[in-house]
Amino acid sequence: MPRTAPRICPLCEATCGLTLTIEGATVTGARGDREDLFSRGFICPKGAAFGALDADPDRLRTPLVRRSGRLREAGWEEAYAAVAEAVPALVRAHGPGAVGVVLGNPNVHTMAGALYPPLLLGALGTRNLFTASTLDQMPKHVSSGLLFGDPFAIPVPDLDRTDFLLLIGANPVESNGSLCTAPDFPGRLKALRARGGTLVVVDPRRTRTAALADRHLAPRPGSDALLLAALAHTLLAERLAAPGALAEHLEGLGELTTALARFTPETVAPACDLPAADIRDLARALAAAPTAAVYGRIGSCTVEHGTLAGWLVDVLNILTGNLDRPGGALFPLSATGPRPRPAGPGKGFALGRWHSRVGGHPEAKSELPLAALAEEIDTPGEGRLRALVCIAANPVLSAPDGRRLDAALAGLDFMVSVDPYLNETSRHAHVVLPPPPPSRSAHHDFALNGFAVRNQVRYTRAAVPLEADRLDECEIHARLVLAVSGRYGEVEPSVVDESALRGALARETSDPRSPLHGEDPAALAGLLTGESGPERRLDLMLRLGPYGDLFGAPAATNPDHPDAPHRPEGARGAEDPAPHGLNLERLLAHPHGIDLGPLRPRLPGVLRTRSGRIELLPDPIAAELPALAATLTDRPAALVLVGRRHLRSNNSWMHNVPALVGGSNRCTLQVHPRDADRLGLADGGRARITSDGGSLDVPVEVTEAVRAGVVSLPHGWGHDREGTRLTVAGAVPGVNVNQLLDGSRLDRLSGTAVLNGFPVTVTPLP
Numbered sequence: 001m002p003r004t005a006p007r008i009c010p011l012c013e014a015t016c017g018l019t020l021t022i023e024g025a026t027v028t029g030a031r032g033d034r035e036d037l038f039s040r041g042f043i044c045p046k047g048a049a050f051g052a053l054d055a056d057p058d059r060l061r062t063p064l065v066r067r068s069g070r071l072r073e074a075g076w077e078e079a080y081a082a083v084a085e086a087v088p089a090l091v092r093a094h095g096p097g098a099v100g101v102v103l104g105n106p107n108v109h110t111m112a113g114a115l116y117p118p119l120l121l122g123a124l125g126t127r128n129l130f131t132a133s134t135l136d137q138m139p140k141h142v143s144s145g146l147l148f149g150d151p152f153a154i155p156v157p158d159l160d161r162t163d164f165l166l167l168i169g170a171n172p173v174e175s176n177g178s179l180c181t182a183p184d185f186p187g188r189l190k191a192l193r194a195r196g197g198t199l200v201v202v203d204p205r206r207t208r209t210a211a212l213a214d215r216h217l218a219p220r221p222g223s224d225a226l227l228l229a230a231l232a233h234t235l236l237a238e239r240l241a242a243p244g245a246l247a248e249h250l251e252g253l254g255e256l257t258t259a260l261a262r263f264t265p266e267t268v269a270p271a272c273d274l275p276a277a278d279i280r281d282l283a284r285a286l287a288a289a290p291t292a293a294v295y296g297r298i299g300s301c302t303v304e305h306g307t308l309a310g311w312l313v314d315v316l317n318i319l320t321g322n323l324d325r326p327g328g329a330l331f332p333l334s335a336t337g338p339r340p341r342p343a344g345p346g347k348g349f350a351l352g353r354w355h356s357r358v359g360g361h362p363e364a365k366s367e368l369p370l371a372a373l374a375e376e377i378d379t380p381g382e383g384r385l386r387a388l389v390c391i392a393a394n395p396v397l398s399a400p401d402g403r404r405l406d407a408a409l410a411g412l413d414f415m416v417s418v419d420p421y422l423n424e425t426s427r428h429a430h431v432v433l434p435p436p437p438p439s440r441s442a443h444h445d446f447a448l449n450g451f452a453v454r455n456q457v458r459y460t461r462a463a464v465p466l467e468a469d470r471l472d473e474c475e476i477h478a479r480l481v482l483a484v485s486g487r488y489g490e491v492e493p494s495v496v497d498e499s500a501l502r503g504a505l506a507r508e509t510s511d512p513r514s515p516l517h518g519e520d521p522a523a524l525a526g527l528l529t530g531e532s533g534p535e536r537r538l539d540l541m542l543r544l545g546p547y548g549d550l551f552g553a554p555a556a557t558n559p560d561h562p563d564a565p566h567r568p569e570g571a572r573g574a575e576d577p578a579p580h581g582l583n584l585e586r587l588l589a590h591p592h593g594i595d596l597g598p599l600r601p602r603l604p605g606v607l608r609t610r611s612g613r614i615e616l617l618p619d620p621i622a623a624e625l626p627a628l629a630a631t632l633t634d635r636p637a638a639l640v641l642v643g644r645r646h647l648r649s650n651n652s653w654m655h656n657v658p659a660l661v662g663g664s665n666r667c668t669l670q671v672h673p674r675d676a677d678r679l680g681l682a683d684g685g686r687a688r689i690t691s692d693g694g695s696l697d698v699p700v701e702v703t704e705a706v707r708a709g710v711v712s713l714p715h716g717w718g719h720d721r722e723g724t725r726l727t728v729a730g731a732v733p734g735v736n737v738n739q740l741l742d743g744s745r746l747d748r749l750s751g752t753a754v755l756n757g758f759p760v761t762v763t764p765l766p
Helices: 050-054 076-094 105-109 111-115 117-124 138-148 185-194 208-212 224-237 244-249 253-259 265-272 276-288 306-319 370-378 402-410 473-484 494-510 521-525 533-544 584-588 619-633 673-679 727-731
Strands: 003-008 017-023 026-032 064-067 070-073 099-103 129-131 164-168 198-202 215-217 293-296 387-391 414-418 431-433 454-457 594-598 640-642 669-671 686-691 694-702 710-712 761-765
Touching: 017 050, 026 050, 064 076, 076 099, 076 387, 076 414, 076 431, 076 473, 099 117, 099 370, 105 111, 111 117, 111 473, 111 533, 117 387, 117 473, 129 370, 138 306, 138 619, 164 224, 164 276, 164 306, 185 198, 185 208, 198 208, 198 276, 215 276, 224 253, 224 265, 224 276, 224 306, 224 619, 253 619, 265 276, 265 619, 293 306, 306 619, 370 402, 387 473, 414 473, 473 494, 473 533, 494 521, 494 533, 533 584, 669 673, 669 686, 673 694, 673 761
Parallel strands: 099 129, 099 387, 164 198, 164 293, 198 215, 387 414, 414 431, 640 710, 669 694
Antiparallel strands: 003 017, 017 026, 064 070, 064 431, 454 594, 669 710, 686 694, 686 761
């Protein structure tokens, strides 16, 4: 008989609850979980295709090990023995800097990807960390770090209570949101308008999100920071700025006014290709709204001045008094995040504490630009990367100049991939460790709950038991930590989790600010519950988190403090009397989640700047503003390229699922009719597109969805390389848009690749 089981969807940032239908060990259906307290039954095509992705016949079942130049199926012991033999020897011979680690964005959608990479980096001792953040969101981390002192203090729009929402470079109807975890983003936008609110979308494409808007502005791509600077200038110049209660937490307002003086609407209008009057009207509407939130994403991040754009998004929220205010933009409080600390000066945030070997790129948030990975491998000299650990990443398709990276990976001494597929990147590995399908893994969103539009907590155990010959994804990572550290075979994998638990408890009990100061770590560890090491670690994080039971210790924070923990709304009553009562057992008793309430004001508690205040004009930002001003006199390119999102896709992950490929999810070059006429392009014909990194031949789609002077090609395609095992994707490979880039175009502050708004030429093909 079929049975059902809850599962949090791991296929995008919306984290919707699913109800899986299971027959035997096969997922035969997936629908939205109507009892899920956060998503309330919403589902998108990706979630509906959960079963097809779970059962994809191209998913690897057993490890692969390279022998005599070929990848062959192997047992787990043989695979880990190969890692344990190669990596420690390379570290001994060349130092820890000879090893790099690459993390792809699927890591934030798994428990293993959250719990083990920090342990892996600690075991390797390397600073060579490259992640997908420098392809999408690092500008926001950097701007938040500079403003608030914490790169993870990223405010999100209060979608369910705002009166005015300004989206810039964001298409959440198709992306489902990013750095803003919100199931049913389309429904929330429709509800905003239904209650009389206003939606404004700034995007060079008429996306499905723009189609919902009250107003759509289509500026020239790459001009996001200029437009935002002009909006901020207007608020200041016309005395519309009203920080309100934020004023006591601000530093540098006068300096900000001076720094933005040159960015008038009339000055930036030609570069943005928008009327100055429209810019002024938008600033005035933003200031006049009872509550408002400004939200920028991929389109405003992956441009030349992405960090300045991210900074200005929050400057606008601050100047209008909408930061940290219901209906504005607030800081979520995750159940497994750090417990609030008293307000006061912090350590601040620094950039460039070290630099990459070849290009001299400064680190940001302990990461180096993924665009620099190829040169770190193929440039000879001391410190060259000789080995790579690549976890849930496909940088050959996601990073600029995949051809160069493709060739560089082939020259590594050793590479290990943790990946369910033999894809364009993992085909170079010497060892491939395949995690099981998602139905066979437990799930909790450690990272994404920190960006949720409502505080809540959910956890689902594996819906289908593991087969005897498979390893749990967390055990795969734990064994990898032991293998690279030279300890494989000496201790059990469970030691990795227990060591992490001991370390966390030792830090907590030795902290004089903690209510557990002086307690016995071993005794506390004995109180933890859970069926596995990862569950025990989750239990500890819940107990020590903002809503946790603290092992029964008294609350550490003043209940009147804005950041004080409060009683979870889903945990009231005689069975759950403690206001700080979260732990794993209580979470398991609520399989559809526990509601922790709407977002609440948290300032000044979130601030970790050296001043203990919001630093409106940090030195790195001020130093970069002249470069932004210099773009005002640039001669605009005749044609620039932007990417685009597909509802049925998430980067390169899902092109091997038949139900998610086709229809609107096609790799076509969208061109405006006027540009098509000018260039001699025909709908359904083919064209050659050329930029810094080379040329691509692509099918043409003539449409008014893009503005004139702009062409659009989606990200994540290019499945045409030999040696992969992607049957469906290989049959409709598309082209890799990032091959048009050579990796030299970066946002200087964050090291993020410029993937949008770069110049191209397009010519028709016969």
